[in-house]
Amino acid sequence: MSTVALITGAASGIGAAVARRLARGGARCVIVDVDAEGAERVAKELDGVWLAADVSAEESSLEAVALAERAYGRLDLVHLNAGISGGVDFAHFDVERYRKVVGVNVDGVVFGVRAAVPLLTRSGGGAIVVTASLAGLVGFDGDPVYTMTKHAVVGLVRALAGPLARQDVRIGAVCPGFTDTPLVADSKEVFVDAGFPLLSAEEVAAAVESAFYSEVPGSLLVVQPGRQPVPYRYAG
Numbered sequence: 001m002s003t004v005a006l007i008t009g010a011a012s013g014i015g016a017a018v019a020r021r022l023a024r025g026g027a028r029c030v031i032v033d034v035d036a037e038g039a040e041r042v043a044k045e046l047d048g049v050w051l052a053a054d055v056s057a058e059e060s061s062l063e064a065v066a067l068a069e070r071a072y073g074r075l076d077l078v079h080l081n082a083g084i085s086g087g088v089d090f091a092h093f094d095v096e097r098y099r100k101v102v103g104v105n106v107d108g109v110v111f112g113v114r115a116a117v118p119l120l121t122r123s124g125g126g127a128i129v130v131t132a133s134l135a136g137l138v139g140f141d142g143d144p145v146y147t148m149t150k151h152a153v154v155g156l157v158r159a160l161a162g163p164l165a166r167q168d169v170r171i172g173a174v175c176p177g178f179t180d181t182p183l184v185a186d187s188k189e190v191f192v193d194a195g196f197p198l199l200s201a202e203e204v205a206a207a208v209e210s211a212f213y214s215e216v217p218g219s220l221l222v223v224q225p226g227r228q229p230v231p232y233r234y235a236g
């Protein structure tokens with residue numbers, strides 16, 4: 001029986017790399033993205049199924065899980081990865097943008113977990129990995145709202161690890177540094193000019209795969225260029 005994986009934000013960057021990696025290992029993939037064309041392209045490449053949907057709406061997560069069940073009859077791995085950068089300037093606060101960033105980066109994860117857990121449990125247990133960020137562990141003053149959303153999902157993962165383990169679902173997060181994807185296209189030149197190495201989406205995908213199989217509930221895996229991913233530990 002093949003592993004069934006559902007990946008949000010899988011039309012591009014880290015999500016697409018995770019879907020490709022899991023499919024290479026034999027998984028059947030459910031590709032979810034607000035970018036309909038991109039979702040269809042990746043799903044066709046991997047012989048998977050796709051849903052064009054905005055994860056900030058609760059129905060999207062419910063539909064995505066229903067699609068997994070209809071297409072493959074089960075669900076084993078869920079990568080809650082869709083995310084957008086903030087770009088909310090506190091001096092010229094744009095409330096609409098603020099709500100959008102919170103909607104995708106936080107609501108999308110909350111709804112994704114809620115929708116996925118019952119089918120993961122009915123499938124005999126499974127794992128959820130959230131793409132947080134280093135900005136979920138340390139303050140990133142260049143983008144405070146993004147930093148807030150990533151801290152929020154790290155808190156959710158920590159708080160849910162125990163209760164979900166009792167439903168045979170492991171939950172963890174990866175916390176990557178800057179990764180070479182369209183999300184950081186605008187700032188990439190600055191990093192390259194400063195000789196600052198970026199992660200590749202494939203390096204982060206490898207960390208996501210290992211996080212799926214981590215025995216430690218609530219594990220936060222820090223991913224940085226040129227180093228092995230390491231679990232984050234409190235200093236105090």
Ligand code: NAD
Binds near residue numbers: 014
């Ligand atoms: P990306 O822009 O390449 O991919 C993000 C994908 O999410 C896109 O395909 C986009 O269409 C999709 N998406 C956006 N809004 C959506 C919505 N409302 N509903 C469904 N899909 C939506 O960027 P990426 O770097 O691969 O980002 C993936 C995740 O990694 C994000 O959560 C991001 O915050 C996180 N992250 C990125 C970096 C980085 O430096 N690139 C670092 C740490 C964490």
